[in-house]
Amino acid sequence: MLRPGSRSALEELFAEHESAADQTVLVAAYAPVTQISVLIEGYVVRVIGQDGDRTIVSLLVPGDLIDLPALGLGHLDHDLVALGPVTLARAPLDRLRDLALSNGDIGQAVWIASQLDGTIQRQWTLKLGRLKASRRVARLLSELWHRLDMVGLAGPDGYHIPMTQQDLADICGTTPIHMNRALGELRRLGLADLRRGHVTAPDRDALEHYGAFRANYLKARPDAAVGVIRFGENHILM
Amino acid sequence: MLRPGSRSALEELFAEHESAADQTVLVAAYAPVTQISVLIEGYVVRVIGQDGDRTIVSLLVPGDLIDLPALGLGHLDHDLVALGPVTLARAPLDRLRDLALSNGDIGQAVWIASQLDGTIQRQWTLKLGRLKASRRVARLLSELWHRLDMVGLAGPDGYHIPMTQQDLADICGTTPIHMNRALGELRRLGLADLRRGHVTAPDRDALEHYGAFRANYLKARPDAAVGVIRFGENHILM
DNA sequence: CGATACGTTGATCCATTTCAAGATTGGTGG
DNA sequence: CCACCAATCTTGAAATGGATCAACGTATCG
Numbered sequence: 010m011l012r013p014g015s016r017s018a019l020e021e022l023f024a025e026h027e028s029a030a031d032q033t034v035l036v037a038a039y040a041p042v043t044q045i046s047v048l049i050e051g052y053v054v055r056v057i058g059q060d061g062d063r064t065i066v067s068l069l070v071p072g073d074l075i076d077l078p079a080l081g082l083g084h085l086d087h088d089l090v091a092l093g094p095v096t097l098a099r100a101p102l103d104r105l106r107d108l109a110l111s112n113g114d115i116g117q118a119v120w121i122a123s124q125l126d127g128t129i130q131r132q133w134t135l136k137l138g139r140l141k142a143s144r145r146v147a148r149l150l151s152e153l154w155h156r157l158d159m160v161g162l163a164g165p166d167g168y169h170i171p172m173t174q175q176d177l178a179d180i181c182g183t184t185p186i187h188m189n190r191a192l193g194e195l196r197r198l199g200l201a202d203l204r205r206g207h208v209t210a211p212d213r214d215a216l217e218h219y220g221a222f223r224a225n226y227l228k229a230r231p232d233a234a235v236g237v238i239r240f241g242e243n244h245i246l247m
Numbered sequence: 248m249l250r251p252g253s254r255s256a257l258e259e260l261f262a263e264h265e266s267a268a269d270q271t272v273l274v275a276a277y278a279p280v281t282q283i284s285v286l287i288e289g290y291v292v293r294v295i296g297q298d299g300d301r302t303i304v305s306l307l308v309p310g311d312l313i314d315l316p317a318l319g320l321g322h323l324d325h326d327l328v329a330l331g332p333v334t335l336a337r338a339p340l341d342r343l344r345d346l347a348l349s350n351g352d353i354g355q356a357v358w359i360a361s362q363l364d365g366t367i368q369r370q371w372t373l374k375l376g377r378l379k380a381s382r383r384v385a386r387l388l389s390e391l392w393h394r395l396d397m398v399g400l401a402g403p404d405g406y407h408i409p410m411t412q413q414d415l416a417d418i419c420g421t422t423p424i425h426m427n428r429a430l431g432e433l434r435r436l437g438l439a440d441l442r443r444g445h446v447t448a449p450d451r452d453a454l455e456h457y458g459a460f461r462a463n464y465l466k467a468r469p470d471a472a473v474g475v476i477r478f479g480e481n482h483i484l485m
Numbered sequence: 486c487g488a489t490a491c492g493t494t495g496a497t498c499c500a501t502t503t504c505a506a507g508a509t510t511g512g513t514g515g
Numbered sequence: 516c517c518a519c520c521a522a523t524c525t526t527g528a529a530a531t532g533g534a535t536c537a538a539c540g541t542a543t544c545g
Contacts (some may be wrong), residue, residue, distance in 0.1 A: 039463065057373050064376045066369040078365050081358030086366045086464040110354045116347075120319030123361065127316050128324045130368045131304040135295050137375035138302045138420030141532065173491065182376030187533055189493060205491090205542085225277065226324040379500065412524065425501055427525060443510085443523090 015115050022105060023047055023098035031171075035075070035089040035097070042079035044099045048072065051095030052170060055087040056179075065179040067130060068092070068153070072160045077123050080106060093171035128226050137182050140221065142191040145181040148220030150201055150208055155224050167209035177203075195219075253353050260343060261285055261336035267329050269409075273313070274327040280317035282337045286310065289333030290408055293325045294417075303417040305368060306330070306391070310398045315361050318344060331409035366464050375420050378459065380429040383419040386458030388439055388446055393462050405447035415441075433457075 011019075026049070029035060035053065036042060053075050055067040066087060069075050079085050080102065109116040129152070136148050153170065157163035172180075178188035195201045200219050201210040210216045217223075249257075264287070267273060273291065274280060286309050293305040304325060307313050317323050318340065347354040367390070374386050391408065395401035410418075416426035433439045438457055439448040448454045455461075 055369065057369070058377075062377060064373050066372045066376075078362050081355060081362045082366070086369065110348060110351055113348055116354075117319060123365075124316050124319045127361075127365050127368065128320070130365065130372060131293065131295070131324065133372050134304045134368060134375060135302050137372060138304075139296075139300065175491080184534055185492090186494090186535080190533090193493085411522090422502060423524085424503080424526090428501095431525085 011114050011118060015112055015118075018108060018112070019115065022100040022108065025099050027097045027099060029091050029095050029097070031091055031093050033091040033095075035091060035095075036079075036085055038086060038088050039084050042076050042084055043102050045077065045080065045102050045105045046075050046097040046099045048075050049096040049098055052092040052172075053095060054090050054092050054176070054180075055085075056090050057087045063179055064182070065176065067126070067133070068180065070153070070156050070160065071162065073126070074119070074122050077119070077126065080109075080119075080123075092176065125227070132226055142181060142183045142187055143194040144220050145183075146177060146188070146191055146220075147195060147200060147216050148222045149177070149180060150203070150210070151213075151217040151220050151222040151224075152227075154208070154210075154213065155227055159227075166211075167207065169207050171206045172203075249352050249356060253350055253356075256346060256350070257353065260338040260346065263337050265335050265337060267333050267335070269329055269331050271329040271333075272326050273329060273333075273335070274317075274323055276324060276326050277322050280314050280322055281340050283315065283318065283340050283343050284313050284335040284337045286313050287334040287336055290330040290410075291333060292328050292330050292414070292418075293323075294328050295325045301417055302420070303414065305364070305371070306418065308391070308394050308398065309400065311364070312357070312360050315357070315364065318347075318357075318361075330414065363465070370464055380419060380421045380425055381432040382458050383421075384415060384426070384429050384458075385433060385438060385454050386460045387415070387418060388441070388448070389451075389455040389458050389460035389462075390465070392446075392448075392451065393465055397465075404449075405445065407445050409444045410441075 027046075035046070038057070048069055048071050050071055052071075053069040053073075054065045055069070057064050057066055075089055075097075076085060105119070109119045132152070136145050140148060154163050154168060157168050157170075162168060174188050174192065175185045177192070178185040181188065181191075183191065192203055195203075195216075198219070199211065200216045201208060203209075265284075273284070276295070286307055288309055290309075291307040291311075291313050292303045293307070295302050295304055313327055313335070314323060343357070347357045370390070374383050378386060392401050392406060395406050395408075400406060412426050412430065413423045415430070416423040419426065419429075421429065430441055433441075433454075436457070437449065438454045439446060441447075
């Protein structure tokens with residue numbers, strides 16, 4: 010758990026807010042990174058490749074430190090692109106690094122954030138390696154539902170996220186045409202309905218089961234340092 | 248670059264050595280992790296799922312900190328399994344964490360190691376999402392070649408690593424039967440030959456091109472803290 | 486009211502899985 | 516040293532998943 014002093018230090022460090030429009034490239038691949046951002050509102054994707062053959066390798070939700078992979082390396086191996094309009098809170102990379110290295114529980118919190126990201130990435134690798142398209146989407150939707158739950162952005166019957174079928178295809182490694190049919194199958198099976206970014210599912214367990222999803226990988230040990238930071242209206246897990 | 252004092256502190260911390268046989272489960276998924284290990288000799292894979300539907304989500308080579316993802320979380324979301332006989336150097340998790348938090352350049356080195364891992368993981372996600380089987384193997388072999396080069400374990404014409412076709416299939420998300428045909432295609436194209444763990448490729452550039460592999464993601468910024476630690480005969484990048 | 490992006494559907498071809506069987510290799514005990 | 520066993524590798528044929536090409540519906544927003 011973050012100590013109150015650490016929490017306020019972080020809130021102060023991330024005081025500067027910023028907005029960006031849909032499709033903005035927030036950080037370009039291999040460009041020097043000097044600021045670390047917390048995603049406050051909206052969604053961001055990690056993208057590798059150009060329009061013709063772009064792949065979305067991660068999806069970030071409010072509360073995520075989006076350019077954390079650059080903390081040690083100084084750059085990202087991918088573009089960060091806004092999925093819909095976004096709001097960020099920025100902090101100088103140097104100052105966050107110093108804070109993480111000098112303050113035990115902040116260092117711990119940043120480690121946990123980084124490694125939960127790694128866990129999710131491995132599960133994406135799993136998803137692509139093992140499942141067919143309709144099960145990949147089911148799994149993705151299940152994972153997102155849990156992650157959004159953690160920051161209070163999901164309802165009991167579903168949630169909203171501005172993804173097109175093209176985006177889903179880029180995430181699940183299929184063509185948009187096939188993604189369309191995969192979504193059709195989920196509807197036909199009564200597992201999930203996704204229209205213009207609105208995800209609804211009558212039976213969450215059935216959806217998770219179809220996507221071979223188990224939520225356990227999204228949780229740190231109970232004794233791990235995790236706290237809640239407040240940014241204006243929003244409170245963010247960290 | 249690691250300062251000499253930091254280097255000797257690490258060498259002392261990882262003084263305890265240990266060996267394990269092929270297929271040993273070194274660390275089980277979701278079990279508490281109290282020690283962090285550097286892989287000295289041999290290879291280790293991160294495995295999710297049982298024998299029937301197991302997936303290899305990462306492959307670790309000498310020099311890698313194999314249970315680093317547990318540094319913050321306290322456990323791993325996957326099993327660590329020896330691929331062939333291995334030698335490890337172990338350190339208590341607490342002491343490494345304290346060292347990383349109190350000593351700037353060690354903290355930096357551990358961050359870099361962790362984030363290079365993350366980069367590789369994203370590129371695996373990419374590999375599975377975009378490429379067909381024969382190109383996936385080509386890419387995997389290219390990546391491994393570079394990683395082994397970094398620790399002096401690859402030759403000019405190839406390298407050795409004890410992977411069966413079943414292992415390759417588990418890595419590339421195919422059936423072993425199809426993996427066999429994919430390897431056959433690489434041979435037929437004159438790009439790579441893999442027999443009993445011996446990888447040879449006459450034209451490295453051609454192999455990398457076929458696998459759409461660019462080595463840039465494997466490198467940290469030049470100013471990043473990277474050093475070499477010596478463990479008996481072996482010297483390890485860090 | 487028309488652009489324009491997004492979603493839907495059909496037909497054909499290629500990649501991959503699945504089921505089934507056989508060949509090669511490395512090691513082990515007699 | 517040979518015979519045998521078990522694991523690994525190889526090959527074939529049929530069925531499914533997914534890509535590709537092409538066309539058409541349907542929002543949504545100036």
